[in-house]
Structure formats: C-alpha cells, structure tokens
Amino acid sequence: MAEFIKLYPENPQEHLVKKVADIIRDGGLVIYPTDTVYGIGCDLYNQKAIQRLCILKNIKPNKLNLSFICYDLSDISLYAKRIDNTVFKVMKKALPGPFTFILEASSKVPKILNVKKPQVGIRVPDNNIPRQIVKELGNPIITTSIRDDDDVIEYSTDPELIFEKFEKLVDVIIDGGYGGNSPSTVISCIDESFEIIRQGLGELDDYL
Numbered sequence: 001m002a003e004f005i006k007l008y009p010e011n012p013q014e015h016l017v018k019k020v021a022d023i024i025r026d027g028g029l030v031i032y033p034t035d036t037v038y039g040i041g042c043d044l045y046n047q048k049a050i051q052r053l054c055i056l057k058n059i060k061p062n063k064l065n066l067s068f069i070c071y072d073l074s075d076i077s078l079y080a081k082r083i084d085n086t087v088f089k090v091m092k093k094a095l096p097g098p099f100t101f102i103l104e105a106s107s108k109v110p111k112i113l114n115v116k117k118p119q120v121g122i123r124v125p126d127n128n129i130p131r132q133i134v135k136e137l138g139n140p141i142i143t144t145s146i147r148d149d150d151d152v153i154e155y156s157t158d159p160e161l162i163f164e165k166f167e168k169l170v171d172v173i174i175d176g177g178y179g180g181n182s183p184s185t186v187i188s189c190i191d192e193s194f195e196i197i198r199q200g201l202g203e204l205d206d207y208l
Helices: 014-025 047-057 085-094 108-113 128-137 159-166
Strands: 003-006 030-032 039-043 067-069 099-104 119-123 141-145 172-175 185-188 195-198
Touching (some): 003 014, 014 030, 014 039, 014 128, 014 172, 039 047, 039 128, 047 141, 067 128, 085 099, 159 172
Parallel strands (some): 003 172, 030 172, 067 119
Antiparallel strands (some): 067 141, 185 195
16 A cells, blocks of 8 residues: 655655655655656666566566656766757756656666666656655656546546555655646757657747
C-alpha cells in the first residue's frame, strides 16, 4: 500500500521531502506533481526500480524514453554531452519550465541503465516538490507521465483518484494539488537546432 503524502509546492516540508527521497533511494516508485501533469519516477541508479517502472508502464527497458528530472542545469554535463552554446542559453532561460529538452546522451547514461541510449530528455519542472526531492536525493530521477486509460481525459489530475488507481502499484503518491492536463513541450536539440517533437504547455518561441 502506497503512502499518501501531502506536500505544498510553495514550501515543501523538509522532513517529508527527506522521507520521499529515502524511499526512492531504497528502490521505491513515486508519483508526484510537476508544472504540467503528474509523473511517476524512480532513482536512475536503481536497476530494480527501473525494471518495476517498465513493468508498470508495460514498456521494454530498451523502449523506455528517458527523461531525467533535475534540480537545475548544474550537473547536466554528466548526462548530456556536446551541448551547443545556443541550446544551453535557451535552456537556461526556459528552465525551470514546462519543457523536455532531448540531448545527446553522455557515456554515463548507458552505464546507468545497461541499455545503450543515444538520447536523453532533461526536465527541470517549475515545481518545488520534485526539484526539492531530487536535490535531497542527490541525483536526477527517471520520469514518465501518468497517462489515463480514458480516451477523453488523457492525464489524471486529481491526486486522490491517482491514489485509488496506483495505491498497490507504487510506494509513495504525493498530493501536491490538482495537476494539469497538458504535458511538457518536447524539443529535440540533437542537431544543434530546435525541433518540436511534441507541442505541450511550453511555448519555445518565448525563449528564442
């Protein structure tokens, strides 16, 4: 049975943030709010947790699209390589915000997952809850959004309904208030240019 923890985005309670980080560090799966939709994630250094995430999402590990939630861009060079200066400047302006930037993965990323992945998504949401959890954890978490089975309502927004659905599948569900129903805008920066893969909440033109 998952724990249901209330956190406030303006000022997440420190002892509860530490509790969630400890659970993630021990291999737990956590559902949390972002600045867009609710996400589910785990410690990128825990292979068993990643396997659980893949099983829950019914995805083969080599098919898992990697997005890392980071606290900021200070450690980005650990997970992405050869970031063009123009790309980095746009990222610095746009983040924290509702964007996922796809970059060429560094040599460290395949070692983390035992799967060769040429690309990685970098996400710094404008929400203090996941950022403070990642900061306490000491490294990014692998994240993916929660998609709803309903064809009309694509993303679950009510944390209590999310709890009802996932309470036996994950370890922690964070109530950070109602979530959004629009995902992040996904932008490929592989060729030192900006290609919008998925238009979501973020407007890239505001930062170019």
